[in-house]
Amino acid sequence: MELRQLQYFRAICETGSYTQAAEACLVSQSAVSQQVKALERELGFPLTERRGRSFALTPAGELFGRKVAVILDQLEDLRFEAEGVANGYATTLSVGYLNRYDGWEVQGAVAAFAARHPRIPVHAVSGSHDTLYHLLLDRRVDMLFSDRRRALNDAFVNLHLIDGWQYVEVSESSDVAWSTELSVSDLSHLDCILIASEDQEEIERSYYSDVLGFSSNFLFARSREEGLMMVAGNRGFMPIEAREQTGRTGSIVRRIPLVGQDGQLKSEYYAYWPKDRENPLVREFGNILLEMFERR
Numbered sequence: 606m607e608l609r610q611l612q613y614f615r616a617i618c619e620t621g622s623y624t625q626a627a628e629a630c631l632v633s634q635s636a637v638s639q640q641v642k643a644l645e646r647e648l649g650f651p652l653t654e655r656r657g658r659s660f661a662l663t664p665a666g667e668l669f670g671r672k673v674a675v676i677l678d679q680l681e682d683l684r685f686e687a688e689g690v691a692n693g694y695a696t697t698l699s700v701g702y703l704n705r706y707d708g709w710e711v712q713g714a715v716a717a718f719a720a721r722h723p724r725i726p727v728h729a730v731s732g733s734h735d736t737l738y739h740l741l742l743d744r745r746v747d748m749l750f751s752d753r754r755r756a757l758n759d760a761f762v763n764l765h766l767i768d769g770w771q772y773v774e775v776s777e778s779s780d781v782a783w784s785t786e787l788s789v790s791d792l793s794h795l796d797c798i799l800i801a802s803e804d805q806e807e808i809e810r811s812y813y814s815d816v817l818g819f820s821s822n823f824l825f826a827r828s829r830e831e832g833l834m835m836v837a838g839n840r841g842f843m844p845i846e847a848r849e850q851t852g853r854t855g856s857i858v859r860r861i862p863l864v865g866q867d868g869q870l871k872s873e874y875y876a877y878w879p880k881d882r883e884n885p886l887v888r889e890f891g892n893i894l895l896e897m898f899e900r901r
Contacts, residue, residue, distance in 0.1 A: 701749035748878035769846035796841030
């Protein structure tokens with residue numbers, strides 16, 4: 606049983622035609638026909654049967670075709686992984702992204718990368734700024750998309766992507782729901798809902814109180830979805846960032862611009878990765894992510 610025989614038979618199953626299978630495999634139709642007949646002789650049973658000028662798969666042929674497709678995919682995965690080991694390049698990609706950013710760009714970049722490299726798994730993990738930073742230092746992600754809280758480090762590639770507009774999300778039942786804009790002081794009587802894992806709660810609390818000036822009591826959610834449910838239940842407000850200046854939106858949960866003395870507040874967003882661990886996959890994903898943010 607030869608590999609090319611399995612490849613030709615798979616092409617027949619996928620195209621439903623000896624002619625199209627030959628075109629897909631870049632061989633003659635007679636070569637495909639001869640190799641399938643040789644495969645049937647070796648197996649000892651027919652895979653196809655003639656029906657006038659066309660053909661159909663036998664029940665055994667249908668089963669064989671399904672299993673062959675799986676085996677050939679596994680062989681290709683094995684070849685790709687072994688080639689990566691032999692040539693010393695990465696065969697997977699891990700990306701960390703900020704859990705409170707409200708945008709589609711990271712998902713779009715993952716989809717575009719997967720379309721270009723269908724055999725390279727992309728693992729995406731969300732987290733708070735500090736969680737992502739330590740995942741990158743610990744080599745648990747290859748790169749991250751996050752806001753800027755620290756001075757830019759020359760040991761990293763710091764790819765600026767966007768300045769995100771800051772908002773707060775509140776329930777329509779909140780006493781500030783119909784405000785056109787809100788400052789930090791306007792929110793001091795409401796609880797502030799932050800997205801953070803248990804071990805990151807104090808870090809997020811300190812950043813929002815000491816750096817951003819929030820004087821609210823802090824509540825914590827483990828995910829954006831959980832935070833939104835808390836907002837919908839009128840348990841407080843949740844700070845978020847978004848790409849566009851959308852103004853007040855929504856009926857159950859309202860999004861209101863967060864402002865300072867000079868207008869609506871903004872946050873800088875970057876893709877980061879260590880220069881000494883850069884590889885072609887990381888660089889390409891960073892460029893794709895930049896393309897996503899440049900779309901309007």
